């Protein structure tokens with residue numbers, strides 16, 4: 001049986017139907033409720049004779065884990081993607097939960113991010129199962145319930161509670177014509193600027209937390225990010241103050257102002273140093289009498305795989321086989337579960353999946369059936385090569 005026969009074991013129509021089945025089970029995060037989607041996914045695996053289980057991180061946040069064993073002992077390939085999706089939002093021309101097929105496109109929330117990747121991975125496992133599992137070792141499949149709000153009930157939970165790790169991991173985020181070797185790191189910090197309230201008619205008796213927070217924001221926007229890597233969609237670090245809340249009344253000087261800060265890091269940036277950089281910048285920007293507290297809410301470490309790693313080279317080769325031209329080797333601007341798989345589970349990573357990042361989290365999200373089929377073939381070819 002040739003590679004082509006194996007990848008042809010799953011039809012475009014079958015892949016389309018799997019994706020439609022998953023999209024029609026909305027799994028919106030927040031609040032996150034993947035029960036229906038997980039049920040449907042497990043049923044699809046079971047119908048195929050592939051062992052799959054639901055692994056709850058909470059009542060409603062249900063992860064799915066499936067394994068496909070090969071002929072004998074060998075290495076483990078980890079397929080990872082996320083079931084949770086962001087809310088649909090407004091301005092849709094199509095029903096965001098309808099998964100309607102129109103001119104070769106499937107429309108709906110999650111088609112590109114990330115149920116398309118999951119569907120292609122399931123299709124790859126089905127194709128290999130139908131071919132008699134002609135590989136050594138096993139495929140570990142995880143469809144996680146929580147990626148969009150921080151992964152604590154998803155990939156992080158599975159790594160901490162199930163001790164998952166593998167020889168190779170493919171994270172199925174949409175990458176279009178790229179094979180991606182990493183993503184920037186993310187740091188979420190909350191800074192509470194503290195002042196002293198007073199009547200706004202006698203401002204010299206108080207310390208205005210809102211004014212001080214404004215000074216801190218201006219200072220943060222001037223931060224420099226000298227480390228660059230042109231392979232990244234955004235080739236340097238960046239910082240954004242994304243939320244602000246302060247004050248109690250229009251004629252009272254604010255005694256508190258809370259800033260939410262999102263800072264992005266390159267692989268050569270150190271998260272601890274980034275935290276200190278924010279601390280120093282805010283401290284230097286405040287007036288005498290003002291003070292602040294800082295809380296680190298979440299850190300996604302930056303991640304970058306060696307482009308010469310066999311995993312990256314093999315996925316790129318499989319891409320070329322399917323598409324007739326080599327992919328671009330790039331890296332993502334936003335955070336993904338690759339951060340945790342590499343940093344916490346010590347597993348080499350590559351990001352590859354159907355769809356495009358400019359179609360995610362927007363109205364009329366869609367996926368081309370062709371992209372779904374191609375990704376399924378790339379996963380299958382790469383796995384046969386690495387575990388063959």
Ligand SMILES: [Zn+2]
Pocket residue numbers: 082113114147173174
């Ligand atoms: Zn995603």
